[in-house]
Amino acid sequence: GDSVTQMEGPVTLSEEAFLTINCTYTATGYPSLFWYVQYPGEGLQLLLKATKADDKGSNKGFEATYRKETTSFHLEKGSVQVSDSAVYFCALVDTGRRALTFGSGTRLQVQP
Amino acid sequence: GAGVSQSPSNKVTEKGKDVELRCDPISGHTALYWYRQSLGQGLEFLIYFQGNSAPDKSGLPSDRFSAERTGGSVSTLTIQRTQQEDSAVYLCASSLRPTGTMEMNTEAFFGQGTRLTVV
Numbered sequence: 001g002d003s004v005t006q007m008e009g010p011v012t013l014s015e016e017a018f019l020t021i022n023c024t025y026t027a028t029g030y031p032s033l034f035w036y037v038q039y040p041g042e043g044l045q046l047l048l049k050a051t052k053a054d055d056k057g058s059n060k061g062f063e064a065t066y067r068k069e070t071t072s073f074h075l076e077k078g079s080v081q082v083s084d085s086a087v088y089f090c091a092l093v094d095t096g097r098r099a100l101t102f103g104s105g106t107r108l109q110v111q112p
Numbered sequence: 113g114a115g116v117s118q119s120p121s122n123k124v125t126e127k128g129k130d131v132e133l134r135c136d137p138i139s140g141h142t143a144l145y146w147y148r149q150s151l152g153q154g155l156e157f158l159i160y161f162q163g164n165s166a167p168d169k170s171g172l173p174s175d176r177f178s179a180e181r182t183g184g185s186v187s188t189l190t191i192q193r194t195q196q197e198d199s200a201v202y203l204c205a206s207s208l209r210p211t212g213t214m215e216m217n218t219e220a221f222f223g224q225g226t227r228l229t230v231v
Contacts, residue, residue: 004154036222043116044155044203044222089154098168098210099145100220102155 002027002094006103009087013080013110021075021088021106023064029095033057033066033073036089038105044089047075080110114138116223118204124229125194133189133226137206144187145207145220146179150200158202161187162210194230201225 007022025031035047035057048057053068062077073090090103117136125131137144146158157171161181172178176194181187191198205220 041224043224044205046219091155098143098160098162099157099171100147100155101157102147104154 002031002092002097002101004090004092004101004103006088006090006106009105009107011106011108013108015082015110015112016079017110019075019077019080019084019108021090021108023073023075023090023103025071025073025090025092027071027092027094029097031092031094033064034091034093034100035062035064035073035075036091036102038087038089040086047088080108082110082112084108085110116204116206116221118202118223118226120226121224122227122229124231127196127230128193130190130192131194131228133191133202133228135187135189135204135206135223137185137187137204138208138221139185141206141208141221142184143207143210143220144181145205146187146189147203147205148200149203149225155203158189160210191228194228196230199228199230201227 003026005024032051034049036044037047038044048059050057050066056065064075087105087107089105091100119134142163144161147155149155159179160168176192179189203225205222207220209218
């Protein structure tokens with residue numbers, strides 16, 4: 001079945017540091033890939049998505065590229081801020097499915 | 113409302129009791145999803161409703177779990193004879209169109225969840 005694997009957290013960075021959160025997936029079809037973010041006390045929000053190979057999703061300075069050859073969708077940001085502290089979830093929807101399959105989440109803590 | 117609303121936000125119940133969790137999706141959204149987030153784990157799909165079609169119940173972990181969606185809007189997730197392993201955050205999401213299609217307007221909007229604690 002479908003699955004998503006994320007690097008375990010917490011990831012602790014200083015402000016303005018470079019961020020990478022690794023995500024790899026297993027799917028039988030041609031999935032769409034997503035990153036969701038959960039800020040403290042808030043619900044999950046879509047951060048970015050990519051629907052086919054080599055697509056790059058971007059939002060709020062975050063980027064992720066759909067790499068079919070490595071089945072990966074790593075999240076990156078060049079310079080993190082304290083306000084980026086949150087839990088980040090990688091997810092996919094496989095062809096013909098309707099529900100999202102999520103990874104276990106990675107907590108990011110950015111220190112001033 | 114402006115977003116997906118879930119109630120209650122917190123629920124503590126005794127083992128063996130039944131509980132009902134409510135979800136008010138965004139008005140006009142035809143697709144509604146329930147997920148469960150257990151401590152230290154990712155979100156686990158439970159059930160999916162789309163319009164008047166039969167729901168996809170493939171994620172329900174046991175027959176103690178059931179859900180309904182009345183009038184294509186509000187949904188209730190019911191857990192009978194609760195067990196301690198049912199303790200989790202139960203999340204509801206809705207989308208204008210089903211996620212996973214290539215159409216526009218497929219983003220799933222999530223509520224803040226109901227934290228269920230079975231003691």
